[in-house]
Each structure stands twice: as C-alpha cells, then as structure tokens.
Amino acid sequence: MTSYTIQESPPGTFSLTINNQLIAQASDRATLERMKTGLENSNNAQRAEQNTNNNTTRDGIQAR
Numbered sequence: 842m843t844s845y846t847i848q849e850s851p852p853g854t855f856s857l858t859i860n861n862q863l864i865a866q867a868s869d870r871a872t873l874e875r876m877k878t879g880l881e882n883s884n885n886a887q888r889a890e891q892n893t894n895n896n897t898t899r900d901g902i903q904a905r
Contacts, residue, residue, distance in 0.1 A: 843859055843860060843884060844859065844860055845857065845858070845859055845877045845880060845881065846858050847870060847873045847874065847877060849870070853868060854866060854867075854868060855867050855868070855869065855870045855872075855873050856873075857873040857876055857877055859880075
C-alpha cells in the first residue's frame with residue numbers, strides 16, 4: 842500500500858511524499874492535504890475498478 846505523508850521542513854515549507862519520495866511542495870499544508878486526498882481517492886477508485894474487472898464473467902463462468 843502506498844504511504845502518503847506531509848511534513849513541514851524547513852519551517853513554512855510543506856512537502857508531500859509517497860513512500861519517502863518527494864512529489865510536491867507548498868507554503869501551506871491545506872494545498873497538500875487536498876492533493877493527498879485526491880491521490881488517495883484516485884488509488885481507491887483504481888483498486889475498485891480492478892476488483893470489478895477481476896469479478897467479471899469470463900467464457901460464461903463467473904470468476905470469483
């Protein structure tokens with residue numbers, strides 16, 4: 842699972858990282874919180890779609 846974190850360093854500069862890799866910086870935490878939420882929602886939607894695709898009917902047999 843992907844680990845998103847927001848840290849302040851140096852003071853007044855916030856960083857959004859994914860698995861310890863910097864992906865964005867901002868001067869306010871709220872901007873990065875919105876980005877983090879969007880990324881988490883996007884990843885959840887992708888996982889849900891993959892699960893749906895794995896449960897579709899193939900060759901007339903319901904996959905489970």
